[in-house]
Amino acid sequence: MKTQDPSRSTPRLPAAERRQATLGAAAEVFAQHGYYGATTDRIAREAGISQAYVVRMFGSKEQLFLAVMGQSLELILDGFRKALAAPDGEGSTMDRLGAAYVMLAEQRGVHLPLMHAFAMGSDPVIGPAARGGFLQLLKFLLEEAELSPAEADDFIARGMLINTLMGLRMEMAADPAGSQLADRVLKGSRSAGPETAR
Template sequence: MSPEENQRLTAEDRREQILAAASVVFGERGYAGGTTDAIAKQAGVSQAYVVRMFGGKENLFREAAQRASARVREAFRVTIASFTGEETLHEKRLALSMSYVGLMADRGLLMTLLHLFSLGHDPALGPLARSCFLEVYRVTRDEAQMDAQDATDFFARGMLTTVLLAMRMTDIPDDPSAQELMACTFGDRTTDLISLMQGQQPIDSTLR
């Protein structure tokens, strides 16, 4: 029995541990730069264990991307479940946006999704990118009861949010233009968001 298998974690717990590590590595290095070796080191397990569990890098990236997309859907559904039916469209958008921003403070999830979307040309991963995006769109449109135009407008603002977080616009809070842009995008959550993003640590230099 390997050291990984001998530790007191269920197979599902170990799987989640590796997928979380994959999000960190793929998030910073992208699909091309991420390796099963770096992911294994980040997870604290052997590379052989990672390969045995996931079967290779492509499948591991696929599952990490699906996990990230599922986390967004779950966050939206939790928020939607709290709706009373009396909310205005603006209030629905604001509540969903806040749940998204809170989730995307996990930079690994944020960047894994962006890397997935950039692979739209890839024969294997392109269909997954489109499927993941449309699944979240349908949750927003149907379960939050928005029409197509309202859902599209929500996603347009959401993509601006995603890009600002990805480029770490929060790193220059003293720049007047950056401050203005973030205030218009994030509103009262700007200060909290800056604190969240500044607490993020880059991947360990030994894994680069």
């Protein structure tokens, strides 16, 4: 984690670039600490800016979290669309989507913030946004990727298993059963994708 002192001089970035950099820092902090463990101060330190500037840009931690959710969804859908549109794409639709999913899983700030959001279904603000995002992904799989409902269910279930193992850092488990599961799913998924790594 970055430990930049916000008081030190840093190169001035255009507002759009600073906002994007702050979103990236926030995604990492939310991925690591969850919504409740993250603070705007911790995010500001990660981004190398002041807490007041974070609040000025986004208004509140809640609004920042919603912006991170939106960015994660955009990155996933963009990665899926590129994988399907690639002229030299090999394998089935499931294979190509799986490879794109796993590539994004290498960045902790993409899938894990969404997992934290999905666990907050009862929150009056984050819950509806998380449900909307999940449905957006489901509709993409059914309508744009043209997967069958059973294929979409399997793809999502496999992706959630990958996310859960990443969030738990299961490869660090002392019990061989846990570390072996992580080995089978995570290492196998890096070469095969969520659906085909069985």
